[in-house]
Amino acid sequence: MYRCICVFIVVCVTSALGNASPGATFQRDDFQSGTLEGWAGGAAPTLVADGGPDGSGDAFLRIISDGTLGPGSHLATFNEEPAWTGDVGALGAVAVSLDMMSPLASPDLEMRLVLFAPTNPINPSNLNRRWTSTVAASVPGDGVWRRYVFSLAEADLTHVQGSDSYADSIADVVRVMFRHDSGPPSSSGVSIAATVGIDNVRFLAAPGDANQDGHVDGLDYLIWAEAFGDDPAMDPPGSPLNGDLNDDGAVNGLDYLLWAGQFNNGPLDVSAAPEPAAASLFLVGICLVVRVRRCRTAG
Numbered sequence: 001m002y003r004c005i006c007v008f009i010v011v012c013v014t015s016a017l018g019n020a021s022p023g024a025t026f027q028r029d030d031f032q033s034g035t036l037e038g039w040a041g042g043a044a045p046t047l048v049a050d051g052g053p054d055g056s057g058d059a060f061l062r063i064i065s066d067g068t069l070g071p072g073s074h075l076a077t078f079n080e081e082p083a084w085t086g087d088v089g090a091l092g093a094v095a096v097s098l099d100m101m102s103p104l105a106s107p108d109l110e111m112r113l114v115l116f117a118p119t120n121p122i123n124p125s126n127l128n129r130r131w132t133s134t135v136a137a138s139v140p141g142d143g144v145w146r147r148y149v150f151s152l153a154e155a156d157l158t159h160v161q162g163s164d165s166y167a168d169s170i171a172d173v174v175r176v177m178f179r180h181d182s183g184p185p186s187s188s189g190v191s192i193a194a195t196v197g198i199d200n201v202r203f204l205a206a207p208g209d210a211n212q213d214g215h216v217d218g219l220d221y222l223i224w225a226e227a228f229g230d231d232p233a234m235d236p237p238g239s240p241l242n243g244d245l246n247d248d249g250a251v252n253g254l255d256y257l258l259w260a261g262q263f264n265n266g267p268l269d270v271s272a273a274p275e276p277a278a279a280s281l282f283l284v285g286i287c288l289v290v291r292v293r294r295c296r297t298a299g
């Protein structure tokens with residue numbers, strides 16, 4: 001059976017080279033490699049081979065705090081690896097996503113994302129620029145895995161230490177942390193005796209940004225059009241890289257509507273206004289009529 005999809009669209013190609021992203025990447029830490037993937041801290045980070053969100057064989061990271069004083073008193077884990085640090089702003093991510101589970105024997109938790117940046121280049125170990133989630137994510141002690149999303153937007157973060165701007169801090173992240181911090185957002189969190197499981201940690205691209213370059217444009221449309229009708233589970237690399245922009249397991253018109261609603265609204269679309277001096281980096285004002293015709297043989 002032949003199936004042909006003919007789609008016409010006017011695509012304004014705003015950027016083909018604007019996705020430089022030194023440092024941070026969109027890699028997903030799923031702990032299937034058998035390592036801690038750089039997640040560290042005093043709360044005894046341990047790799048557990050089974051019992052992640054997908055059950056048997058799904059490894060995850062477990063941390064345990066003792067609620068006393070000193071190392072191990074706070075329920076926290078952090079990562080300073082290149083994939084999690086550097087110019088996070090240039091990556092074009094809008095949030096950090098992860099799965100968390102607090103066991104039945106553990107108290108309810110109030111988890112926050114914390115971003116650290118050094119005070120100055122002369123003393124990079126002095127992590128006195130700190131931003132944390134203004135609203136904590138409630139993780140009940142019920143043994144159930146849930147997906148949590150922590151926004152990276154300045155409006156959703158509280159500057160809990162230091163005086164540098166958000167823009168300077170997000171461009172120079174040296175540590176990403178998840179931490180229990182009940183009450184108002186603080187620079188150091190609060191002590192608690194608790195346990196939490198963590199899995200599938202990753203930066204999230206903007207809605208509609210299929211190729212994860214920080215822009216929502218015609219290139220993302222082309223990815224959707226190419227994958228239209230596919231089953232994302234059978235067509236790696238998976239959502240939304242293959243066009244399943246709303247991550248519902250199907251590549252269909254709903255994904256197109258999401259893309260259309262977010263068009264030109266990526267995090268780097270706002271700040272990527274081209275300058276004459278940078279004309280070589282952008283194909284500005286070139287409007288192309290792109291026809292995507294796809295014919296397949298099935299069966």
Ligand SMILES: [Ca+2]
Nearest residue numbers: 030052058059
């Ligand atoms: Ca896993």
Ligand SMILES: [Ca+2]
Nearest residue numbers: 209211213215
């Ligand atoms: Ca894009």
Ligand SMILES: [Ca+2]
Nearest residue numbers: 244246248250
């Ligand atoms: Ca979809």
